[in-house]
Amino acid sequence: MNEKVVEKDLLLQAESIWKKNQKAILVVIALIVLGVGGWYAYKEYLTKPKEEKAAEALYKVQQLFAIDSSNLVINGDNATGTKGALYIIKNFGGTQSANLANFYAGISYLKLKDFPNAIKYLKEFSTSASQVQMAAYTALGHAYAESGKKDDAVEYYKKAASTFEKDEFNSAENLYLAAQLLETMNKNKEALELYKKIKEKYPNSDKGIQVDKNIYRLSANEKNDFSIN
Numbered sequence: 195m196n197e198k199v200v201e202k203d204l205l206l207q208a209e210s211i212w213k214k215n216q217k218a219i220l221v222v223i224a225l226i227v228l229g230v231g232g233w234y235a236y237k238e239y240l241t242k243p244k245e246e247k248a249a250e251a252l253y254k255v256q257q258l259f260a261i262d263s264s265n266l267v268i269n270g271d272n273a274t275g276t277k278g279a280l281y282i283i284k285n286f287g288g289t290q291s292a293n294l295a296n297f298y299a300g301i302s303y304l305k306l307k308d309f310p311n312a313i314k315y316l317k318e319f320s321t322s323a324s325q326v327q328m329a330a331y332t333a334l335g336h337a338y339a340e341s342g343k344k345d346d347a348v349e350y351y352k353k354a355a356s357t358f359e360k361d362e363f364n365s366a367e368n369l370y371l372a373a374q375l376l377e378t379m380n381k382n383k384e385a386l387e388l389y390k391k392i393k394e395k396y397p398n399s400d401k402g403i404q405v406d407k408n409i410y411r412l413s414a415n416e417k418n419d420f421s422i423n
Contacts, residue, residue: 244286244289245286245289245290245291247286248282248285248286248289248290248291248292249289249290249291251277251281251282251286251291252282252291252294252295254276254277255267255276255277255278255279255282255295255298256298258271258276259298259301259302262305264302264303264305264306265302265306266278267279267298267299267302268280268299268302268303268306278299279295279296279298279299279302279315280295280299282295283295283296283299283315283318293318293319293320293321294319294321296315296316296318296319297315297316297319297321297326297330299311299315300312300313300314300315300316300317300318300319300330300333300334300337301316301333303315304316304333304336304337307340309337309338309340309341310341312333312334312337313334313337313338313341316330316333316334316337317334324357324358325358325361327357327358328354328357328358328361328364328368329354331350331351331353331354331357331368332350332351332354332364332368334346334350335347335348335350335351335354335368335371335372338350339371339375344375344378344379345379347371347372347375348372348375348376351368351369351371351372351375352368352369352372352388354368355368355369355372359395362395362396362398362399362402363399363400365395365396365399366392366395366396366399366400366401366402367399367400367401369388369389369391369392369396369401370388370389370392370401370405372388373385373386373388373389373392373408376388377412382412382415385408385412386408386409386412386413389405389408389409389412390409392405393405393406393409
């Protein structure tokens, strides 16, 4: 298997996964921030001035994030007086909004191909909302893969796959990304285990349907290696 071709295909798949799920992820984040009662209920819940100011600033960051203005999401817009995610993180640490700002900053840096900063901010983010945490782990996998840190990338793809297993499509996709990376590292036995896991746990997913050829190929190679020995 040509390593450069595999890695190129891997990154294209990673980008495709994000694009397919971006809207759904944004909806979940909006529900976390706004709550069932909407913006009014959210502001009522955040009674402390610090929380309210952070929430107002984050609301504008969310709008910029929704239209893919990555630089503005990170740094804000002096022309309109809009504060960016970094401002919220620096000035409103400890708030829910600052936590979410880490997610927005990390994803935006990833889109700008600034992988060290993507890793820095995504690792600061955490949430009990499994679908969003899954997206953060997947993004960390992408950032580490792009940085050439394959072991870390595999770790985060596997964490993403186990975070929200009800999402069969994304769980299978993350396991597949991890398996493909493992192949580029000549860890075919570990890759085969992940391919088999996809087939066993997510047989009806896109990757579950396609993965037979990967299992057959690596199983055949494993038998050949054994016979040579």
